[in-house]
Amino acid sequence: DTEVTQTPKHLVMGMTNKKSLKCEQHMGHRAMYWYKQKAKKPPELMFVYSYEKLSINESVPSRFSPECPNSSLLNLHLHALQPEDSALYLCASSQNLGGGETQYFGPGTRLLVL
Amino acid sequence: GENVEQHPSTLSVQEGDSAVIKCTYSDSASNYFPWYKQELGKRPQLIIDIRSNVGEKKDQRIAVTLNKTAKHFSLHITETQPEDSAVYFCAASNHDMRFGAGTRLTVKP
Numbered sequence: 703d704t705e706v707t708q709t710p711k712h713l714v715m716g717m718t719n720k721k722s723l724k725c726e727q728h729m730g731h732r733a734m735y736w737y738k739q740k741a742k743k744p745p746e747l748m749f750v751y752s753y754e755k756l757s758i759n760e761s762v763p764s765r766f767s768p769e770c771p772n773s774s775l776l777n778l779h780l781h782a783l784q785p786e787d788s789a790l791y792l793c794a795s796s797q798n799l800g801g802g803e804t805q806y807f808g809p810g811t812r813l814l815v816l
Numbered sequence: 817g818e819n820v821e822q823h824p825s826t827l828s829v830q831e832g833d834s835a836v837i838k839c840t841y842s843d844s845a846s847n848y849f850p851w852y853k854q855e856l857g858k859r860p861q862l863i864i865d866i867r868s869n870v871g872e873k874k875d876q877r878i879a880v881t882l883n884k885t886a887k888h889f890s891l892h893i894t895e896t897q898p899e900d901s902a903v904y905f906c907a908a909s910n911h912d913m914r915f916g917a918g919t920r921l922t923v924k925p
Contacts, residue, residue, distance in 0.1 A: 742918070743917070743918070744905050744915035744916065744917055744918050745860065745905075745915055747912060747913070747914075750912065758912060792859065792860070799911075800911060801845075801846065801847045801848050801909045801910040801911060802847055802848040802867060802909065803848070803909070804848075804850060804862060804865060805850075805862075805913060806862070807852075807859040807860050807861070808859060809858070809859045810859055
């Protein structure tokens, strides 16, 4: 399996809802990432996990809560989001963390917050 | 931290022509420079990459050049085809990866 998968593909939620985004890879990669991408903009790094431990948190609001239950799974829990959080949320993975590591992206979850 | 600038923001070429996209980076410690292609509604896909110990790399119609002294790298696409139309992102990586703003390439048949 050489792919990163993400569910759901689309998500619509209200500002009081709680939802979770899921990401999975079976390539044996030990680093996993969450990015946020607004329309016509590049992906923006949110969180990085290395060996299931949070390595980088790019000052993301606490309404986004990442979780790495095991080396193949990465979740992003969402609570009390704002309309400006509507975006494409991309998961990526790489063999290890650090410079020189190729990142492979999942198809993304398109989130709309009403 | 790393800052990556990418030019042009839009590029329109005729089918069969060449396209060149240029990026500069700020952190001299960056050592890995991937290029991603993102079609509308799809994920970014790696098309080519180069590491700091190499000056040029080619894969069929796509080539990337790196000038470490000047801290810039470029993507060259030859014999462009309509299916090359997409947004292209350059990136520079040291500890983490930073993307350029993207170039929307349109190839007219």
